Amino acid sequence: MAATARILDFLRDRRPEGPCLVVDLEVIADNYRAFRRAMPDTRIFYAVKANPAPEILKMLADMGSCFDTASVPEIEMALAAGATADRISFGNTIKKERDIARAHALGVKLFAVDSDEEVEKVARAAPGAQVFCRILTDGAGAEWPLSRKFGCEPAMAVDVLMHAHRLGLEAYGISFHVGSQQTRLEAWDQALEESKAIFDAMQARGITLKMVNLGGGFPTRYLKEVPGTGSYANAIHEALTKHFGNAIPETIIEPGRGMVGNAGVVKAEVVLISKKHANDNHRWVYLDIGKFGGLAETMDEAIRYPIVTAKDGDEKAPCVIAGPTCDSADVLYEKVPYDLPVTLTVGDEVLIEATGAYTTTYAAVAFNGFSPLKSYVI
Amino acid sequence: MAATARILDFLRDRRPEGPCLVVDLEVIADNYRAFRRAMPDTRIFYAVKANPAPEILKMLADMGSCFDTASVPEIEMALAAGATADRISFGNTIKKERDIARAHALGVKLFAVDSDEEVEKVARAAPGAQVFCRILTDGAGAEWPLSRKFGCEPAMAVDVLMHAHRLGLEAYGISFHVGSQQTRLEAWDQALEESKAIFDAMQARGITLKMVNLGGGFPTRYLKEVPGTGSYANAIHEALTKHFGNAIPETIIEPGRGMVGNAGVVKAEVVLISKKHANDNHRWVYLDIGKFGGLAETMDEAIRYPIVTAKDGDEKAPCVIAGPTCDSADVLYEKVPYDLPVTLTVGDEVLIEATGAYTTTYAAVAFNGFSPLKSYVI
Incomplete structure (x- = not known):
């Protein structure tokens, strides 16, 4: 949390005029390694919106990170940093159809949806793509709760994913977001229980979902102490095992604040x-x-x-x-x-x-x- | 309020891609003339922060407007638009001393203050300048009330202005802001009553204040109907006469939203x-x-x-x-x-x-x- 010696040296030597942000890449590298170590079976999609500085994207791309993007410019920045399109998710549930088409043309195959209307746009503009449906969670315990803007009620997710399947898309998985700066470790448990119910309901309809996107929410320490990455990893692993038994799906996380904050x-x-x-x-x-x-x-x-x-x-x-x-x-x-x-x-x-x-x-x-x-x- | 024919024509003919703002200069010209007509004895300082588009500043400068600025870049924009420095006020009560010095070097002579500390910076960086002291009003009736960030209690304004006088500045007047989008016409009455008390207290100390800056707060019509410029002018004129009698001071207004909204x-x-x-x-x-x-x-x-x-x-x-x-x-x-x-x-x-x-x-x-x-x- 505290300013590193490198940051203090930079400020002392360069004396930049006016307010400025100084970011230490070594801290981000440490954070990336900590996520990878704590969750070795989970793919890391860095949330580009948290800080899209080219140096950060380049380093994370070199280290093997994938990227969660919110817009076509963010996709282009991730590609420019050296990420291949298969490592990029278009994670915004609110996309113009022409932006979906541009992402598709750039090779992006993984798209977030939370409604039939968005599924229809993806089916038209990115035929055959993989979609994951975002579900609503209550966000309790988060310092920056997420309201109801993104996601649908879990009961509706089955309809949305079946609609995607019927339109020729691959119904790939579920995503949720427990709320940014989430310090309540149990928050993931409830969301994973609901995810499993959707997996089962889809299976009953002949569709095998493959992926759970665990979202972000990993906190940065501001003034109050927060649990470490290992505690989160353990809580998530326990919840996955509890609900999915020995059929744990592919998982991804989308740290933003937790990676660069x-x-x-x-x-x-x-x-x-x-x-x-x-x-x-x-x-x-x-x-x-x-x-x-x-x-x-x-x-x-x-x-x-x-x-x-x-x-x-x-x-x-x-x-x-x-x-x-x-x-x-x-x-x-x-x-x-x-x-x-x-x-x-x-x-x-x-x-x-x-x-x-x-x-x-x-x-x-x-x-x-x-x-x-x-x-x-x- | 509604889109003008010129704006609709522009959108139809140009079909700009993505979200955009289209501003009709003729509406601004009408607003400027309405202020001038309604308050012929009052100087108009357009609040540049409301919309600093060069075309707007140029037209208003040509029409004779003065400019209320919040920073050195805004001063430079007003100068570039053709305003002379004597038509520019540095209206932000929070200024770096080096920015005051730059404004002084550019010829600006009128500065806002609301504390002894700010007076001391102005005295050092812009010796001999005119200062007006901003006082707190309660902002009731405003849709975007102004909290207590700017201004001091009226009782403290006399001390601040006397401090300015002792440091070689010209204690020039009082300013207040009734709150943005103010629809309660009486809001100005109370502030003018308090201004007059400060004029009297300064007079008793041998200093004649010359100016009352009536601030902004003139509303734009959004969904609800608002009083017209003439109603505001009448209410202000009545309050000025009521409190200042036949010794009405120089007045200025700082419309921003009311000029371009x-x-x-x-x-x-x-x-x-x-x-x-x-x-x-x-x-x-x-x-x-x-x-x-x-x-x-x-x-x-x-x-x-x-x-x-x-x-x-x-x-x-x-x-x-x-x-x-x-x-x-x-x-x-x-x-x-x-x-x-x-x-x-x-x-x-x-x-x-x-x-x-x-x-x-x-x-x-x-x-x-x-x-x-x-x-x-x-």
Whole structure:
């Protein structure tokens, strides 16, 4: 989680101007190896959306990773990084038919669906492709729960997969997502129980499903301790054995945050510290990065990043932390104020840790005239 | 509010691929003239952040507008559009000292402050400049209320302005912002009463303030009817007369949404329509634009845009509306579902009206691999 020596050296030597993200590739390599070691029978599809920096994709492609993509540009980035099309999944359940056709033309064979309508588009634009149906889970225990946007009720998945079969697609498997930053290990158990029921219902109709996509949800450590990769692997293995016995299907995982979250650190600067009235109990600390500069996941104060300063040994007091734009919604932590050193002053540098995932690409293109977050991959 | 004939012609003739914003300059020109007519004694500072398209800035500069800017790049854009530095205000209360110095070097003389700390930066980096102190208002009645991020309690403003005076700055005036999309006409009355009290307190200390910056907050019509510019002008004029009598100060306004909101229309496409289970009461309608593609102001369903389809004569039924990314937070309207025609199908075009403000620059730079919102100014 903490900034690595390589990151600190880079910041000290290069002194980049303005807020920036620095990502340490060695941490990502360690994470990849930890996933591979913990789940040797599971294929790893890195969720490109978490951080699509070309250096990251290239290294993971070289290490043998597969890629979960959300759009045609992400497919093209994975191919450019050296992944072959058979290692790429088009994992977004919401695709334009012409984008499915482009993915098909690029050789992609594996597509996510969660409705008859999407099955029909895939059948027309990518005939013969493999599809997996995403099912809804309740997402309890996740810090960034997934609402009901993706997936259908398990009872409907059988109909969707039978529809795919009838239209000449290969009904290949099931996917689910327990919710991002999921710390409740049992979350996978219920989803796998439901997956097994769908496998059985399909088998009764003469179709053998082959794959369970276990999704992402593997957490990064922010302020609170989280279980390690090994604990997740054990919980998932136990649930697979419990529900599938000795007929465990092919499995894949889609780590994004769990692969790159702890590999990145944002360097930012204190622009202003002020109070709203003479007796205000809380200082307002304004940074040169905020919700529209890459820290969008602070929305509703969902993700609470560790913030490190050079003065952390000094006494601390609660602050409201806000971004630099003229948008009043650009406040990071206000409902639950954040303790920062009382000696912190304007111009001080702060490090916002565990920001390797879902930061650079979330940044607004030019809101208030500010540039998007710069990124250095070392 | 509705798409103009020029916008509809442009979309029909050019058939731009992908989601895009089309802005009609003639609507903006009409809005500018309406503000000037309704408030002939007030200088208009267009809030560049609402939409910084060069064509818009150029036209407004030619018409005589001044510009409220949030950053050095916005100052540079206003200068490039032909505004002289004396027509530019650096209206962000959160500025790096080196950015104040750059603004000063570019000739900008008018700066916003709301704390002693910011006053000290301005005094060092822009000696002799004019400053106005932003005060907090409660924002009641605004659809996009402004929290407490900007401004200080009125009681503290006198101290801040006296501090500016002692450091050689010109204590020039007061600013406030009643909250964006403010429909309660009385909102300005309370803020002007507080402004007058600060004028009096400064006068008692031998300093004559000259200006009240009435801020923005002028609404665009989305789904609900809003009062016209004339009603706002009357309410403000009455409040000014009530509190300042025959010594009405210089006033400025900073319309952003009210200047460009109704001039733009987003063209989008239905990517998928599905249900979550066989008996689902709500269809899920997925568009190719969402919260990260430019419609960030749907956050908490705050702004409810009018959505127009070619099938609006048909029966309608409630839908959840979501964007195309793999982010479950990318849902536009779910708590209060949105009525759309039951005949709407995948591939249909929809027009999202009143999207001229706070859309293009809010778009994420590349989230999920999707391009930022394209913009055409005609």
